[in-house]
Amino acid sequence: MELLDWSLISSTIRMVTPILLAALGGALCARVGIFNVGLEGLVLVGAFSAIVGNHFTGSLFLAILFAALVCVLFSLLFAYMTIGLKANEIVVGVAINFLALGLTTFALRAIFGVKGAFYDKEMAGLPKLDIPVIKEIPVLGDILSGHSPLVYFAFLAAIMLYLFFYRTVTGFRVLAVGLNPVAARSLGLKVTGLQVLAITACGVLCGVAGAQLSLGQVTMFSEGMTAGRGFIALVAMMMGQSHPLGILASSFLFGLMDALSIRLQGLSLPTQFTSMLPYLLTIVAMFFVKEKSKAGGSQQSSR
Amino acid sequence: MAAIRELCKSLVQPVLAVMIGLLTGAVVIAAVGESVIGTYQEMWKGAFGSFYFFTSTLARATPIMLIALGLALAFRAGVFNLGAEGQMVLGAISATLVAIYLPAPGIVKMLAGILVGITVGGLWSLLAGYMEAKFRIPLLISTLLFNYIAVLFASYLVSDPFQDRTGSAALAQTVMLEKSAWLPKLFSGMSVHAGFFFAIAAALLLFWVIRFTPFGYEVKMLGQNPLFARYGGINQIKVMLTGMFASGGLAGLAGTVEVLGAHYRFVDGALTVPNFAWTGMMATLLANSNPIGIIFTSILLAAFQTGAMGVERNTEVPLELASVIQAVLILFISAKFSYDWWKKRKAKGGESHGAA
Numbered sequence: 001m002e003l004l005d006w007s008l009i010s011s012t013i014r015m016v017t018p019i020l021l022a023a024l025g026g027a028l029c030a031r032v033g034i035f036n037v038g039l040e041g042l043v044l045v046g047a048f049s050a051i052v053g054n055h056f057t058g059s060l061f062l063a064i065l066f067a068a069l070v071c072v073l074f075s076l077l078f079a080y081m082t083i084g085l086k087a088n089e090i091v092v093g094v095a096i097n098f099l100a101l102g103l104t105t106f107a108l109r110a111i112f113g114v115k116g117a118f119y120d121k122e123m124a125g126l127p128k129l130d131i132p133v134i135k136e137i138p139v140l141g142d143i144l145s146g147h148s149p150l151v152y153f154a155f156l157a158a159i160m161l162y163l164f165f166y167r168t169v170t171g172f173r174v175l176a177v178g179l180n181p182v183a184a185r186s187l188g189l190k191v192t193g194l195q196v197l198a199i200t201a202c203g204v205l206c207g208v209a210g211a212q213l214s215l216g217q218v219t220m221f222s223e224g225m226t227a228g229r230g231f232i233a234l235v236a237m238m239m240g241q242s243h244p245l246g247i248l249a250s251s252f253l254f255g256l257m258d259a260l261s262i263r264l265q266g267l268s269l270p271t272q273f274t275s276m277l278p279y280l281l282t283i284v285a286m287f288f289v290k291e292k293s294k295a296g297g298s299q300q301s302s303r
Numbered sequence: 304m305a306a307i308r309e310l311c312k313s314l315v316q317p318v319l320a321v322m323i324g325l326l327t328g329a330v331v332i333a334a335v336g337e338s339v340i341g342t343y344q345e346m347w348k349g350a351f352g353s354f355y356f357f358t359s360t361l362a363r364a365t366p367i368m369l370i371a372l373g374l375a376l377a378f379r380a381g382v383f384n385l386g387a388e389g390q391m392v393l394g395a396i397s398a399t400l401v402a403i404y405l406p407a408p409g410i411v412k413m414l415a416g417i418l419v420g421i422t423v424g425g426l427w428s429l430l431a432g433y434m435e436a437k438f439r440i441p442l443l444i445s446t447l448l449f450n451y452i453a454v455l456f457a458s459y460l461v462s463d464p465f466q467d468r469t470g471s472a473a474l475a476q477t478v479m480l481e482k483s484a485w486l487p488k489l490f491s492g493m494s495v496h497a498g499f500f501f502a503i504a505a506a507l508l509l510f511w512v513i514r515f516t517p518f519g520y521e522v523k524m525l526g527q528n529p530l531f532a533r534y535g536g537i538n539q540i541k542v543m544l545t546g547m548f549a550s551g552g553l554a555g556l557a558g559t560v561e562v563l564g565a566h567y568r569f570v571d572g573a574l575t576v577p578n579f580a581w582t583g584m585m586a587t588l589l590a591n592s593n594p595i596g597i598i599f600t601s602i603l604l605a606a607f608q609t610g611a612m613g614v615e616r617n618t619e620v621p622l623e624l625a626s627v628i629q630a631v632l633i634l635f636i637s638a639k640f641s642y643d644w645w646k647k648r649k650a651k652g653g654e655s656h657g658a659a
Contacts, residue, residue: 092634099631110334115621
């Protein structure tokens, strides 16, 4: 297999989608001053509920809707604990991750009666969308066409979020809350409301990310199938400094490394090193990209 | 006396949270149509039912306790160290390799392994601390990233250069340590090993350090009120770095004793799959970073896990019951945790309070 060809970019786009969606959700939270470590758990819940929804309704659309809904419920729990009860967001995030892992595995047994993974060959995965005109263009068609609708949704979401942050009044308000909640409140902004809104939207995005994971790339659910993607999303978010375009770039980097590491396995290069690349790169990047904004609220860890 | 009162005070909330956790567990058990009482009986039996099960619980609590103690020190200094997993794994693999390849008598191998495990875990953690101090790279990110690098690197080491090729070559693991380098078992035929004593000793030591030494005072001051600490002439960087080293060192020790006392070889994934690192964090949070409290909360969380194994063996309820109960427990403890510790830090003020 060739190491670098156009299909690499195509598989990158596929790999990047769940990470991108979750990272955008994380960015929304970060922009209102809440650091959401629970992304991993939320995506896992999304992946599981998408399968449940698909299994019981037989409709892909309802499945995605269900995934988003269940994730929103989880997000609201997060919101209640962090905003309502003023609990530490990292602690709650860790708890959400555990709860998600426990509940999904538990429910896998309870609902489907299987251990490890649920797979049903009757179940249809997300369809591949062929974009009429672009499909015919030689290289571009292979890259851009034939992805699941959620892939396109992810990229659209990044653009939408950018427009939201920098072109709308509510967006500016969200940014203001993240920069200085006290000042924002004194201006009469409904800080709590905006925070809850952001966390809810994060839930939707994570739910969709999960759906892409369990219905887009494969059509199954396995225990802990997120395998750290939520944490990678977290890193992508931090590296992209919670800026939608920055996140797009950093998630793309992770996706590319992910896709590349699969390729490199054919070259007798130890997979561990190729899988390590994104993390090493992120650390290197952090030396250059200094924190300009206070994105991430509680990131200032020690002082 | 004050110490006992402080301990009791910091235990009220955990006990309450445990109740709510068990209640939620009951709801979940009922949802799958099993008997709640019967399941909890199995859980109790699986954790404490016989001397053998009890020692298994203690064995499982050992790494959790050590990690929790390390994190407690970091938390007290106001540092969020999310890198316990990497520190544990890297410490463990270094210790294993030293214990296998150092040409020395068994006891020397063992001691050298422990020493190296602590040092490597500590240095790995210190590196993140250094990057924060020097380049302002947030610890929260660097420690999280370091986890992946450490775990992948260790995985590479045991699946390529140091792989045991004598048996089935498909397994990514090192060769077995020679028997004289094993940590002794506390009771023959039982799984609890000398590492448990290390954990208890570490807890007592940490308690002493925090309560009676100037360093403990500096840590406490830095954690509770960084501004005041700076005003008081405390070298924050030094305290933070020392805290990070100790915290990583304890995580490294956790991995080391697990290898020397339980597996006798480094098996890829054997330390990460049981989620020791995150469970250790939960034990710290539950105990409100109190070292003596951590002894109890670690055993409690370990008991949930070994108990859940018993539940899975004997009923239809899956193992993950433990994760659910643990998570709920943490959710309910976190509300209080913030009031006592986090808000105080954010507000950079407030009255000081015994139970940091």
